[in-house]
Amino acid sequence: MNVRVGIVGVTGYTAAELVRLLDRHPSANLTAATSRGDAGKPIHAVHPSTAGRSDVMIETFDPDKMKASCEVVMCCLPHGASAETVRQLIDVGLRVVDFSADFRLSSVEVYQKWYDVQHPWPERIGVTAYGMPEFFADDIRSADVVANPGCYPTSAILPLVPLIKAGLVDPSDVIVDSKSGVSGAGRSPKLATLYCETNESIAAYAVGSHRHQPEIKDLVHRISGKDIEVTFTPHLTPMDRGILSTIYLRPTGGSIDDGMQAWKQQYDSSPFVHVVDHLPATKHVSGTNHVQMTLRQAGDRWIAVCAIDNLTKGASGAAIQNMNVMFGLNETDGLL
C-alpha cells in the first residue's frame, strides 16, 4: 500500500519537515501541495532543500483536486482558518491531520476564551481524536480528523500523565518551564525571530498567557481524569529545533524510582518514548520522533526533564505517526 499525502499550507517549517519525512517514508509519498502565496511554483522554490528531489507543483487549494490525488491531507493552517478548510476536506471524503489548535480542546468556551475567535465548527470540539497515539491509538485509527498536538503540550503531557494518574505527585502544584527552538515561532518574517534578535539570547515570552497552558491542563485531565493546576512558561532559545521542558512537581510520598517505574510501565511498548537515566539534551532527539525523559529529586521537589524535537515529535513527526496509525501502517514507518 502507498498512501498519497497532500499538504495544505506548504510554505512553513512544519511543512518542510513533512516533506523531509515523506521523502524517506517507505509507504507514503507527497502527491499534492497548496499555498495561497506560492501557487504555481515548484516546491523547491519555497524549500530549496528539495531541489532535484521532488517535482510536486504548488497549487491553490481545491478540495476536489486534493481528493483526486490524495488519501490524507496534512493541514498546516493557523487556528481559526483551519477548521473551515478541514470541513471541506472531510466533505469530499478525505482524512485529515490538522496541525492547528482548532480541534484539540474539550471545551468550546475554553477555546474561544484563549483563541479569541468564534469557533467555526464547535460540534467537533471534544469529540475529535487527539493525535497522541501513546494514549489515543484507537480513536486515531478510525478518525476522519486527527488534531495534531501542540509542541509544548507534547513535552509536558507525556511526562505528566503517568505521574498524575498514579497519584505520585500533587496535581495542584505543577510548573512547566519550557525552552523552545526558534522554528516554533513560524516562518513569517517578524522582527522577533530575526537572526540578530534571537541569536546569543534567551528570553521568556507569553508569561502567564500562552495558549498551550489550557491544552496541557485539558489533555492531562482527559487522559488521567485528574484536574491539575499548571503554571507554564515558554522561552525562546537560540537554536533551530528542540523543546526541553523542566517540570517542577511535589511528590506525594513515593520515590523517584516509583516515578520512573510509572513511566516505564506506561511507555514500555511505545517505540518513541524513552525513559533514560541521563539528563536529556534536545540534541539527543534532534531530527527524530523520539522523546527522552528522566526524573530527579531536588530537595522536597521532583524535577522531570523531557526533550523532544519540536518539529518532529512536536509537529510533523507526530503527524506522520498519526497517519501511520490511521492507515494501518507500522507506527514507525518513515520515522526511524
Next chain:
Amino acid sequence: MNVRVGIVGVTGYTAAELVRLLDRHPSANLTAATSRGDAGKPIHAVHPSTAGRSDVMIETFDPDKMKASCEVVMCCLPHGASAETVRQLIDVGLRVVDFSADFRLSSVEVYQKWYDVQHPWPERIGVTAYGMPEFFADDIRSADVVANPGCYPTSAILPLVPLIKAGLVDPSDVIVDSKSGVSGAGRSPKLATLYCETNESIAAYAVGSHRHQPEIKDLVHRISGKDIEVTFTPHLTPMDRGILSTIYLRPTGGSIDDGMQAWKQQYDSSPFVHVVDHLPATKHVSGTNHVQMTLRQAGDRWIAVCAIDNLTKGASGAAIQNMNVMFGLNETDGLL
C-alpha cells in the same frame, strides 16, 4: 588616581573579560598577570583579542612581585586553591577580589559539605565582604578581601531579596530555573563544552546538586534575615554569554505592582539594576554590567524574570564594580 590591577589565573574567560573592561577603564589599568601554564608568554598569546593593545607579559605567581606592581589583585583561581593564594596576597598588603567560592558562604560546614574540601582559611568564612555593592557597599569599601558573587546567585539574589524582605512572597516556596551561556563552564577543554555538543541544544545539569543553591539561600538569609527554601536548576544554553533566571514564587496577598515597587525602592539609586516593564532577554544586557528584571502574574503564582551577562555583572564586571567601591572611584567607572 590610577589603580594598578593584577590578575592571578589569566587564561580563562573571566580574566579575558577583566582585560576587556580594564582596557576602557579611565582610572585603572592592568599591570600584572600570572598563570601556571602560560608564564613567559605575552597576554595576547592566550587572548588574541589583545594583540597590539597590551604589552603585559604573563608571569608565574609571586606575591612580592605583585605587591611591587599592583594595588589590587583579581584572583581567578578555582575554589580550594584560591583561599591559600588570597592569604599570601593579603599577607604582603594587597587587596583582593576573589572570584572563587571560598569566602562567599557564612558557614564552614555548608562550604565543606557542598565543595567537598577542607577549608584552608575558615576564620575568614562569614566575615568576608560579599561583593554585591547593592547591599554590602560599606563592607566592600574597607575590605581587604571581597568575595565576588557567583553568576547564578547574582541573577537570583537581586530579584529575590526585596520581595522576601517585604514579605510579599512565601519564603518556603521558591524555584529558580536558570539558563546560562556556555562561558560559565570555563575554558578548560572538556567534551561537554565542545561546540558540537552544546550548539543547537539545551539541557539541564547538576539538577538538585549545584553549588550555587546554598549560596542563594545563604545570601538571601544574610541580607533579608529570612530563611528560604529554594529549588535551583541550571541549564546550559547555546550562547556565549548571559543568564536568564525565571523565578517562580507564591505571593502572600500583595499585587504585582507592590512587588515592582519593592524592587524600585531597593534599586532606585543603583546604577546597574533596572526594573523594566518588558520581558528581558539576555541580549539586552550582553557585554554590560546591567541587570534587567520584571515581575508577572501567572495564575496564582508570581514569575520574576531577571537577565544578566554572566561574565560581566555575573563575574568580571561585578569585580570591577567592587574594585571601584574599594578604591573610592565612581562605581560605574569602566562599566558604562
Next chain:
Amino acid sequence: MNVRVGIVGVTGYTAAELVRLLDRHPSANLTAATSRGDAGKPIHAVHPSTAGRSDVMIETFDPDKMKASCEVVMCCLPHGASAETVRQLIDVGLRVVDFSADFRLSSVEVYQKWYDVQHPWPERIGVTAYGMPEFFADDIRSADVVANPGCYPTSAILPLVPLIKAGLVDPSDVIVDSKSGVSGAGRSPKLATLYCETNESIAAYAVGSHRHQPEIKDLVHRISGKDIEVTFTPHLTPMDRGILSTIYLRPTGGSIDDGMQAWKQQYDSSPFVHVVDHLPATKHVSGTNHVQMTLRQAGDRWIAVCAIDNLTKGASGAAIQNMNVMFGLNETDGLL
C-alpha cells in the same frame, strides 16, 4: 568639550551600536534621535538594551530641531533617501556622518549604474571625504559631510592598499572572499534573515553583483593611484557580527615579510589597525573598532586575512572615529 550627537534613522543595528558606543564616550553624547515609524516612543522601546539608561525620545525628522540640539548627525538612512536628508542637515549648518553609499564613490555614472537611482546631489560625488581616517584624516577634519565606508570595503581596502601601492601584488588579479555576520543585512524583517533560515548555514549571495565591489575598486584607486581588477564574493555567516575577508593575491616577486612590512609602515601610528602573526578570527575583534590582518604564502599566491567587526569598524565605530577627528577629540575616544 562635549559633542552633542543626533541619529537619523534610529531603529536599525548600526544605530543601536552608535547608542552603545556613545553611552561610554567621554566627550560626546546622544541628544536626539529620529525615525519615521517609531516617533513618539522612548529609545528603549526600539532598543530594549537602553532601558533605564537613556531618556532620549524618538522624534520625526526636522532639521531645525536637530540644529538646536546637536553639533553632528549620524545619518543611518538607505542610499538614495540619504542624500536629500544630508543636504537639509548641511543647509542648517550641521555636520554629518552619512552611513549610506550616496557619497562614497568618485563617479556619478558608476553610482547610478550600481545603485540604479538618479543621484540627488551629484555635485558632491567625488569631493566628499571618505571616512577612513587611516587615509583621509585631513579631509575628514574639515568636512561638513563624511561618507562612512561600507563594511566589506573596510575589510578589503585596509589590507589591499599598502600592498598595491608598494607594487608588491598584481593589481589585475585580486579576489576578495568575504564572510559577514547577519547584522550586516539590516533589521527589517525578511525571510532570508530569519533565525531558522541563516542559523546552521553559510551561503554566498550577490555573486558578481554586490555594490561593495565598485567601492573597493574605486577607493583602492583613489588612495593608491592604481587601477585594480577585483572579484568580490560576500557570504552570509551564522553569527551576529564580524567580517572576515580572505584575499587572494599574486605577488610580484617580494616576500611575505615585505608585505607585512608595507602594512606595518602604513599602520604604525594607527590606533586600530593591527598587523598580527596569528590567523585572525572575527571574535578577536568583536565589539571593538580594531582590525587584525595577517599575510600568508600558499603556493605561488599570497593570502591576506583581515578581520573586523562589521557594526563597529565596519559602521558605527568608524563613524565615531570620524566624529572624533572632525571635532578634534582623541581619535580613540569612546572606542578603547
Next chain:
Amino acid sequence: MNVRVGIVGVTGYTAAELVRLLDRHPSANLTAATSRGDAGKPIHAVHPSTAGRSDVMIETFDPDKMKASCEVVMCCLPHGASAETVRQLIDVGLRVVDFSADFRLSSVEVYQKWYDVQHPWPERIGVTAYGMPEFFADDIRSADVVANPGCYPTSAILPLVPLIKAGLVDPSDVIVDSKSGVSGAGRSPKLATLYCETNESIAAYAVGSHRHQPEIKDLVHRISGKDIEVTFTPHLTPMDRGILSTIYLRPTGGSIDDGMQAWKQQYDSSPFVHVVDHLPATKHVSGTNHVQMTLRQAGDRWIAVCAIDNLTKGASGAAIQNMNVMFGLNETDGLL
C-alpha cells in the same frame, strides 16, 4: 539481504552519523562497535541519542570477532593508525570502508610528505578504490578496501572535474575557498573547538598547508587526466555541519551555460548530485547525502559554489553509499 556492519572507532562524530544512518537503512544494520577508551559501555553511553534504540555494546578491537559478526567494517581511525587496522580486517576476509587518508592518494611520496609518517602499507597506495561512486563505481563494487573521500575534497572534486575535463576552465588557476562546520574538527576536547572559541566567529586555518589540497589535486588528475594548480583555504564556521566551497576559476572561452551543461551531463544519473539555479546554502543539504552546486559569472571569472553536509556526503553518508555499491544494494538505500 541484510548487511551486518561494524564500526571501529565508534566515539567520534562520523561514527555517530553512521549510527544515525544505519538506524534507518532498510538492508543493513549495526552489529559491532569498538573503541579503545569506551569498551564495555553500551553505545548510548557515548552517543546518548541512541538511548532506547540500540543494544550494541562497545568492545575492544578484535578482527576475528568482527569477522564473526560483520560483513563490512567502517574504520573511523586517524591516518597512520588506520592502515594497519585495515590490513588486519582484510586478512580475516572482511571488506572495509576506511575513513582515514591512508589510501586516498596516488603517491607514497606525496602521502609521506603531507602526513609526515612512514606509510605502513605502501603497496595499496594508488591502487585502492577512491570512494566516490560518481566516478569509481566499478572499482568500488569489487573492492576489499574503499578509501572514503575527505570532506573538503568531495566539495571541490565534484564541481571541478567536469569543468576541467571539458577544458572549460584554466587548470593552472584554481582557488577553493571552503567554509566548514565545526564537526569536521573531531570530537576530542581541544581549546580551539570549545563552544566559546568558535561560536560567533569565523576564521581561516591551515592556510597554505591543509592536507586536503594534495587530495583535491591528485583526484582531479586521476579522474580528468589534467594537472591542476589549486590554492585551498579552509575556514572554521560557527555551525555543526556543512561545507560550502566557493571556487574561483578562469573560463577558457565558453559560457556559464556550457559549464552547467557539462555538470548536468556528468551527474545526470547521479541520485545525489544536483545542479541548481539558486545559490546553495549548507542548510539546503544538511543531514542529507545530497550535493548542490551552481555556477556564476563575476567579471572575467567563473565562481562555482558547492554545498554538502560534511558528516553525510563528506563522510558517513558517502561511506554508506560506498557500502551500498560494494554489496549490490540500491545506491540510495538509507540515504533518501
